[in-house]
Amino acid sequence: MTAEQASERYHIPMQVLREYESWGLCGACGDAPGARQYDGRDLERLSMILGLRDMGFTGDETEAYMRLLLESPHSEEERLRMLAKKRAALLEEIHVRERQLDRLDCLRHKIQKSRPGAEQRTGQKAGRTISGGQQPACAAEESRRPEETD
Numbered sequence: 001m002t003a004e005q006a007s008e009r010y011h012i013p014m015q016v017l018r019e020y021e022s023w024g025l026c027g028a029c030g031d032a033p034g035a036r037q038y039d040g041r042d043l044e045r046l047s048m049i050l051g052l053r054d055m056g057f058t059g060d061e062t063e064a065y066m067r068l069l070l071e072s073p074h075s076e077e078e079r080l081r082m083l084a085k086k087r088a089a090l091l092e093e094i095h096v097r098e099r100q101l102d103r104l105d106c107l108r109h110k111i112q113k114s115r116p117g118a119e120q121r122t123g124q125k126a127g128r129t130i131s132g133g134q135q136p137a138c139a140a141e142e143s144r145r146p147e148e149t150d
Helices: 003-010 014-022 040-054 059-071 076-114 118-122 139-143
Strands: none
Touching: 003 014, 003 040, 014 040, 040 059, 059 076
């Protein structure tokens, strides 16, 4: 199947196909760009490439991973290190986003708490309950407030 057919049938961006071809990892691909024929092995590799990209791997990281997978028969440890490194980076990103969300919730909580008549309108104390029935943890936010200067 041609690149255009693979792209259309399997929703693989042409940019990914061109990148794959440029890495020289094609199985039985022809020599001329655009004239390459993709087989089942290529489609499996492309599926892995799309998965790695979806996990946040850059083009260079994806190429390195695929080279290890295809060219180094005993590269499991190195590939596991790459996956562990990416996992740690994703977890850090999640933690950063959680802290941002906490700060946003605290700000919303302060605004809602300061609105006149908030308790009468809702029949309960103003504020936002987050999952688990907890109020936003604004104490830590307030302790980080810079000191006022005259």
